Amino acid sequence: MKNTVSGTDFMAVGYEQNKILGTAIEIANMHFEALPVKEKIELFQKVVENPAHFLADAVIAPLASQLIESAKMPQDETIALREEIQDYAVYGADQIVAGARDQMDVAMRLPVTVGGALMPDAHQGYGLPIGGVLATKNAIMPYGVGVDIGCRMALSIYDVPETYFEQNRAKYQRELIAHTKFGAGRGFHGQYKSGHEVMDRNTFDLTPLMKKLKDKAWSQLGSSGGGNHFVEFGIIEFSERDEVLNINKGRYVALLTHSGSRGFGATIAGHYTQLAKQKTKLPKEAVNLAYLDMNTQEGQEYWIAMNLAGDYASACHEVIHEKLTRAIGGVVLAKVENHHNFAWKEIWNGEEVIVHRKGATPAGKGVMGIIPGSMTAPGFLVRGKGTENAINSASHGAGRLMSRTQAIKSITKSEMRQQLKDHNVTLIGAGKDEAPMAYKDIHQVMASQKNLVDIVAQFTPKIVRMADDGSRED
Incomplete structure (x- = not known):
């Protein structure tokens, strides 16, 4: 309608984005329909600036009352951080840049933090550093989980x-x-779309946001993201028989995949991060560590959405592995899967806590995991030792040595090609930002966490596929 005003119009003259704004728009468009937009805005500007003058106006009084009551309410106060940084374990300290340490220091001052650890592949991220492990009391932190919720490794041994x-x-x-x-943004359509029981979950109907994302999630089921996500064939070597996996000493073909919950998880992460920032006002240096109380509706919504995104990420790997297993005609001897970029309810130091592992591998006693190197460096199949100081965690990879921008600027295509040739690796896709030289030495990283995991087998990449368009969802 010609004389309709919007929230933007009213926010420009002093209204805030809250329920009062909705009341103002409703009254303006319902009761002052004939008034020109400019005059309408001028009138409601007077209301927000001096609501007491409009208490006798039968139409505007409800808005005026809300404005007056709002002014009486105490404003949201910034939640203070602790003065002291709680102690936390650091593994491979000489390999970790100051920025990651600084971010972890801030996280360890949050009032809800009860423990933390920094893995040897740690580097700077948003909020919690990548490679950071944080235990909190009854609080869930979207940026402590990460943007790519449920990102994981999956291994099939043939x-x-x-x-x-x-x-x-x-x-x-x-x-x-x-x-x-x-x-x-890439996905499948029509007859190329895959099916999986995860898409039948009624949790997709939990909120309007999740319902809206279901079609997108379905189209991207069985696809991989950008950045450091990969699908690769390689050779895995067991130096001795592993009784748990029932695999004899030897060298076997294996399929290794790394990706997460695609656009579904990324959108959930963005939505609940903004919600957490609105609900939990933290100082500037800690703003990306905003959290949700687990006793609130928002906290429970995120927890359910996060778990669905994790299951969806697992389903993506399952679809990829099933397709390729059928294609090569191999028999699967064993499968191992683990995720990072997630939060778990665990008992630690005798109490239930929420353990956030942002780019860290669960490494409880006997828990299997995969820690990749790079497109030419080996990865490792490991078994956790359950180290309490590390909050039962280990690294999730080698970790970046260079930022993506730095790698693109400093590494030449010929250097990257030579590295691939030297290691007999066929690469499909990927840019210089994912070059092997952009990553830390995986052997140094593994040496720094020998108290956290035992090495079960070593995986050597042979044919690697990654995104070739420079896109990122991680």
């Missing part, structure tokens, strides 16, 4: 000998290209 793989390398490369899709 009954295929290394010699067969080398003889049929072209076939493995062809199938890898045919059955994977990468990049921000």
Whole structure:
């Protein structure tokens, strides 16, 4: 309608984005429909500046009363951080940049924090550093989980000998290209869409946001994101028989994948991060560590949404592994999967806490995990030792040595090609920001966490596929 005003119009003259704004718009457009927009804005500016003058006006009085009551209410106060930084364990301190330490120091001053640890692959992120582990009391932190909720590793070990793989390398490369899709916003449509029980969950109907995201999640089921996400074939070597996995000493073909909850998880993360920032006012240096109380509706909503995003990420890996297993005709001897960028309810130091692992691998006693290196460096199948000081965690990879911008500027294409050639690795996609030289030495990282995990087997990449458009969702 010609004379309709918007929230933007009223916010420009002093209204805040809250319920009062809604009341003002409703009254303006319902009772002052004939008034020109300019005059309407001028009138309601007078109301917000001096609401007491309008208490006798039968139409405007409800708005005036709300404004007066709002002015009487105490304004949201910034939540103070603790003066002292709580002690926390640091692994591989000489490999961790000051920015990551500074971020962890701030996290350890939050009033809800009860423990923390920094893994040897740690580097600076948003809010909690990547490689940071934070235990909180009854509080969930969206940026402590990360943008790519439930990002994870998944490994399938096949009954295929290394010699067969080398003889049929072209076939493995062809199938890898045919059955994977990468990049921000990329997905499948029509008859190419996959099915999975996770898409039938009624939790998708929990909130309007999740309901709205369901179609997008379905189209991206079985695809991979950008950045450091990958699907790769390689050779895994067991130096001795592993009784738990029931695998003999030897070298086997294996499929390793790394990706998360795609646009579904990223949108949930963004929505609840903004909500947390509105609900939990923290000082400037801690603003990205905003959290939600687990006793609130918002905290419970995020917890349920986060868990669904984690299950969805797992389903994406399952679809990829099933497609490629059928394509190569292998028999799966064992599967191992673990996630990072998540939060768990765990008992630590005798109390229930929320453990955020942002780019950190669960490493409770006997828990299996995969810690990758880079596109040319080996990854490791590990078993956790359950180290309390590390809050039962380990690194989630080698960790970045260079920022993406720094890598693009300082690494040449010829250097990257030579690295791939030296290690007999076929690369499909990826830019210089993911070059092997952009990552820390995985052997140093593993040496720094020998008290956290035991190495079960070593994985060597052979054919690696990553996003080729520079897109990122991690």
